[in-house]
Amino acid sequence: MKRIILGVDPGFTATGFSILRLEKGQTTLLAFGALPLSSSLPMEARLALFYTFFNEKIATFSVTEVALETPFMGKNAQNFLKLGYLRGILLLLSHQHGCVVREFTPRQVKLAVTGFGGAEKDQVMRTVLRLFPRLGVPNRYDITDAIAVSLCALWDQSALYKSFL
Amino acid sequence: MKRIILGVDPGFTATGFSILRLEKGQTTLLAFGALPLSSSLPMEARLALFYTFFNEKIATFSVTEVALETPFMGKNAQNFLKLGYLRGILLLLSHQHGCVVREFTPRQVKLAVTGFGGAEKDQVMRTVLRLFPRLGVPNRYDITDAIAVSLCALWDQSALYKSFL
Numbered sequence: 001m002k003r004i005i006l007g008v009d010p011g012f013t014a015t016g017f018s019i020l021r022l023e024k025g026q027t028t029l030l031a032f033g034a035l036p037l038s039s040s041l042p043m044e045a046r047l048a049l050f051y052t053f054f055n056e057k058i059a060t061f062s063v064t065e066v067a068l069e070t071p072f073m074g075k076n077a078q079n080f081l082k083l084g085y086l087r088g089i090l091l092l093l094s095h096q097h098g099c100v101v102r103e104f105t106p107r108q109v110k111l112a113v114t115g116f117g118g119a120e121k122d123q124v125m126r127t128v129l130r131l132f133p134r135l136g137v138p139n140r141y142d143i144t145d146a147i148a149v150s151l152c153a154l155w156d157q158s159a160l161y162k163s164f165l
Numbered sequence: 166m167k168r169i170i171l172g173v174d175p176g177f178t179a180t181g182f183s184i185l186r187l188e189k190g191q192t193t194l195l196a197f198g199a200l201p202l203s204s205s206l207p208m209e210a211r212l213a214l215f216y217t218f219f220n221e222k223i224a225t226f227s228v229t230e231v232a233l234e235t236p237f238m239g240k241n242a243q244n245f246l247k248l249g250y251l252r253g254i255l256l257l258l259s260h261q262h263g264c265v266v267r268e269f270t271p272r273q274v275k276l277a278v279t280g281f282g283g284a285e286k287d288q289v290m291r292t293v294l295r296l297f298p299r300l301g302v303p304n305r306y307d308i309t310d311a312i313a314v315s316l317c318a319l320w321d322q323s324a325l326y327k328s329f330l
Binding site: 043044045048051080082084086094096101 | 210236238242248253257259260
């Protein structure tokens with residue numbers, strides 16, 4: 001069975017993403033990067049950019065699973081609402097492309113990647129960079145967090161056919 | 166100038182909507198109703214239903230403006246995030262169809278409809294039902310709130326070409 005996992009760390013400053021393929025026991029990081037959404041654009045235009053970008057990525061790489069981290073509210077409720085805009089669009093796209101959606105808590109992601117659920121963000125980044133040393137993943141939490149959540153989905157097969165949302 | 170305003174009161178139990186037309190000084194309530202989203206469906210499927218429903222409404226009625234109320238967080242942060250899913254999809258659709266998005270605070274809506282910004286929900290409903298007596302609008306806040314926000318947009322032309330989001 002071939003699995004293509006899109007991991008996303010959504011955010012308005014920049015959304016990190018990672019696309020992992022598992023085929024015949026071989027794992028390959030097909031793509032990774034970040035999509036910035038200029039705050040000078042109206043919200044509707046930013047969301048349309050986001051939709052178009054991930055619509056294209058999911059189609060091009062024939063993504064089968066979309067992996068996200070469970071969000072927790074920070075200090076700003078309006079930011080939490082706006083994070084909902086991005087997540088809503090990702091869930092819509094997942095349905096439109098028939099992808100399985102999988103959600104993991106930050107603790108599950110840290111545990112999967114570092115072996116310790118209470119790991120610091122930096123330790124997650126170092127582990128990810130060690131796993132993919134040749135790719136020269138930039139020193140950015142948004143990208144390494146997206147890779148981490150896609151790895152967590154790759155390794156956790158328990159919930160493959162369930163949606164947690 | 167012809168204006169077709171879609172007012173929406175998004176929610177997962179049911180989303181109220183209202184479509185108003187202003188043409189040659191005549192205001193007509195073209196459509197109103199509620200879209201329930203069954204909680205037995207996965208979130209992705211509910212969002213896809215929501216997208217398809219409003220995509221069709223906006224196209225069929227050639228909507229030019231989408232009117233929403235500024236949301237405030239209640240007791241449950243996760244519900245606020247999920248409200249973001251629905252709003253994100255409405256903003257995406259607005260951009261895809263070239264509609265102007267307009268947002269009003271609950272106070273602005275109440276003031277526009279009842280003449281008093283601190284009005285109770287019930288007073289808003291009674292005013293809306295009095296304005297459209299022949300339509301037999303059901304006794305439901307989701308629908309009367311959607312009609313109220315579309316009326317607020319109709320009467321407030323100050324921000325017609327601005328997006329507040």
